[in-house]
Amino acid sequence: MALHPQFPTSPYEPLVPSQRWFPADETLRSTTYDKLLPPLVAKIREGIWAWRQAGYAGASATSISLLRWWFERDHLIEEGDGSLSPFRYYFAQREAVESVIWLYDVRRARDKFDLLRFDASGAVSSGMFDEDWPRYVLKMATGAGKTKVLSLLLAWSFFHKLYETDSTLSRNFLVIAPNIIVLDRLRADFDGLRIFFNDPVLPSNGHNGRNWRDDFQLTLHIQDDVRTVRETGNIFLTNIHRVFLGDVSDPSFEDDDLRDYFLDPFGPKPVGGTTDSRTDLGEIVREVDELAVFNDEAHHIHDPRMAWFKSIQEIHHKMLQKDRRLALQVDVTATPRHDNGAIFVQTVSDYPLVEAIHQNVVKHPVLPDAASRAKLQEATSALFTEKYADYLQLGIEEWRKSYAEHAQLGKKAVLFVMVDDTRNCDDVGAYLEKICPELQGAVLVIHTKNNGEISEASSGKSKEELERLRKQSNTIDSLASPYKAIVSVLVLKEGWDVRNVTTIVGLRAYRAPSNILPEQTLGRGLRRMYFGTNARETVSVMGTPAFMDFVESIQSEGVTFERVAMGAGVAGRKDSLVVEVDVENPDKDIDALDIPIPRLTRRFHRDFKNLDSLDLT
Secondary structure (H helix, E strand, O other): OOOOOOOOOOOOOOOOHHHOOOOOOHHHHHHHHHHHOOOOHHHHHHHHHHHHHOOOOOOOHHHHHHHHHHHOOOEEEEOOOOOEEEEOOOHHHHHHHHHHHHHHHHOOOOOHHHHHHHOOOOOOOHHHOOOOOOEEEEEEOOOOOHHHHHHHHHHHHHHHHHHOOOOOOOOEEEEEEOOHHHHHHHHHHHHHHHHHHHOOOOOOOOHHHOOHHHHOOOEEEEOOEOOOOOOOOEEEEEEHHHHOOOOOOOOOOOOOOOHHHHOOOOOOOOOOOOOOOOOOHHHHHOOOOOOEEEEEOHHHOOOOOOHHHHHHHHHHHHHHOOOOOOOEEEEEEOOOEOOOOOEOOOEEEEEOHHHHHHOOOOOEEEEEOHHHHHOOOOOOOOOHHHHOHHHHHHHHHHHHHHHHHHHOOOOOOEEEEEEOOHHHHHHHHHHHHHHOHHHOOOEEEEEEOOOOOEEOOOOOOOHHHHHHHHHHHHOOOOOOOOOOEEEEOOOOOOOOOOOOEEEEEEEOOOOOOOOOHHHHHHHHHHOOOOOOOOOOOEEEEEEOHHHHHHHHHHHHHOOOOEEEOOOOOOOOOOOOOOOOOOOOOOOOOOHHHOOOOOOOOOOOOOOOOOHHHOOOO
């Protein structure tokens, strides 16, 4: 089904439930409804819409105060240069937050039997829920701002527990990432609690008679850097491996296989050497009396037999022994699916990729048209680069166009090549530098050797070099980084979420039974480069027939791809909107266009110059 004609293009406009995307094929809807639309979402959307229209009636005073502060006020945030700019949360972020608060605070849906009341499919049973504590899954397209949603719900839980006398929520939080790469991204927002103070998360002191900012006392513990753990007021930000059950070792740089350290959270792993840390974070979080769990990239928690789920379950059981329970579990992911493709039944909010693309929240994927694809041939060669020379050449040509376009705006476009075998990473990296002068010394290669070690080349790497490599991959957007392209096998499914990828070349086949990877694959290039604007941005996606079939399988979720002519000789196509001064027009006085913008003072400021003149009598 195409989006409703009245579906808004602005991501800030309210999304009417009756105008949201849903599967159009009646046969498809009746046979695989659970795989296309989360069964609880339709009724929850309608309930939240009515609740919002009624002014959040029935919610606690704390919840109402926070919701109105976040979503019904104008906000200004300070930019890096000290200037102030307006800020609003996307409606999708608002709806996700409202979904959790409405279910927990108003409808008191705190177990699987309560959630079953919202089933619109008639196909959900209590046996589909593996947990017996409150768990809400928020489905949000990659790039739609899941971390901001986590920060709002974390603050809500803290203040609700602090200000509501009968609250069963928590002021201790376990924020879990599936791997080190995702952890680095979360660390950038949570370190120094900056996301809570930079974004309008905390109301001003005095709002509705509360000292919100003064009362928000939290200590951040990152991985094994555990500071003084107080009874309440702790955020434990960690890789999932730190809270595995006791018979599972932590991953280490000394392990033979570093994939678990960087990426994979699957199964009862890792089993290599342990870290030299003496801090047992898993033991610490099992001893606190109140706790809420927030999972990022939570599609990994799709099997109750996995160590991730078992760890959370074991924490809950530990609390039951003290006549307490896990207060809340919130999972955020773009793809909450089981291995068979079925959506998690706990999904309570859904902002699909098709809607995010339409609203320019993410880039628009662009694919080569039939004529361009017909020119791509796999050569008969044992050499990987010779076999896929046409695909690599097309990727370079598309990247060159986007690089020149974005350079005019002071941005660096990045080329991302995915290969199917770790042995081919170095070969492709060297080949790109050979055939493209602009990429000489500018290709970052990340792969695993035969022993699993992540490396830029085939030589061994020390811990310090591996740390440097990870930093280089995370800072490739910066103009200070010398790299303009990245070749990888592992940096794919999640975590590596830089914003400047404009071209993706896929040289690998995907045969996973779940449909997690298509959106995750596109997700590496979906994040916008120009945040805060409504300009249309694109990411060019090309690759082998198997790769393209795999990517195009996401069309079952309503995503439509624009197909355009690509390659050398294609002129006149600008994928992104570039606004610039026409300096070549002889009738324009360029100097006269240089209008100075006045520097405004802050809206609020304190002046203590005349304190001596105060009469205190």
